[in-house]
Amino acid sequence: MNRRERPAWWPSKRAPVALLGLLLLGSCGRVEQPLNSFDSQGPIAERINDLFWPVFWIAVVIFVLVQGALLVAVFLFRERKGKQRPEPKQLKGNTRLELLWTVVPTLILAGIAVPTVTTLFELADCPRGAMEIEVIGHQWWFEYRYPDSGVVTANVMVIPEDTEVCAKMTSDDVLHNFWIPKLAGKRYLVPGQETEQRLYAEEPGEYWGHCAEFCGLSHARMRARVVSMTQGDFDAWVDNQLLPAATPDAGSVAEEGMEVFLAGACIGCHIIDGVNNPDPATLTVAAPDLTHFASRHVFAGATLPTGLNPTRTDWEESLRLWLNDPPEWKPGSFMQYLGLTADEIDALVAYLSTLE
């Protein structure tokens, strides 16, 4: 091919350079990276990183050696007018060489396999005495149940810092995958089966995650969030979660909101402890328990409000948009368009804000 000729689909000579530059610049941003799996915040995620980096560097060395040898061969023995090098000596059946290229990769693979398999087994099962939390995957949100205390919540998993936590996971419908990159690896939630995931946060903090298995139309709207706190704060959180819902002041807008909740389709799926206490078996579909809805700061599969540090106003605005038409934000949502009026939505937002 003539040097100046380019295929018709090739945008420009500089396009690949520009693309590479963009990719490199993309890694320089000083943005928060809530899903950065290299920024481990606990011993379990750290074990995975400790495994990743040696394997990565071994792969880099092998890549450079193999590609280097390839480039040298291509360059030295390329076709040149008049200056063709003689064909190099051909080797056939060199026992020493064959032994070498069998033994060396075997040793490298064995060297990688031993720590890999050890780590896999160590992280596979929860140690005894770990704090259990049940994780149930739904299309498209995570439910958390605490068997020790009886707390039931959704979207935000609260754990005490410096504590070995054992997530006992299953799914209510299809395959999901629970992934909190800064705390642990990925693990499937399988309908009809129980899988375990170890979690351990060293410090109080917020850790974002995401469902890591395509699970239907709104898979992209299925986030997970873990909040770790001191033991004292955690105990206070448990005590608060066990209280029945706050009662709105008589004659307030929030009270109107409670009436909208009780009169509408909401009670077909949602429970607010002390307000409606249906037999869970009679609910149409499983939906988040709303008793302490406002204490979670996020909703709709932990995707609203958007952004990492939303304000209370952002929360209320997002809630208005959500109540107006849930499937618009979360396509396929089991929470349907309910045809609520603006006044009903305002009342519901006022009421839900009291459910701390």
Ligand code: CUA
């Ligand atoms: Cu659940 Cu993807």
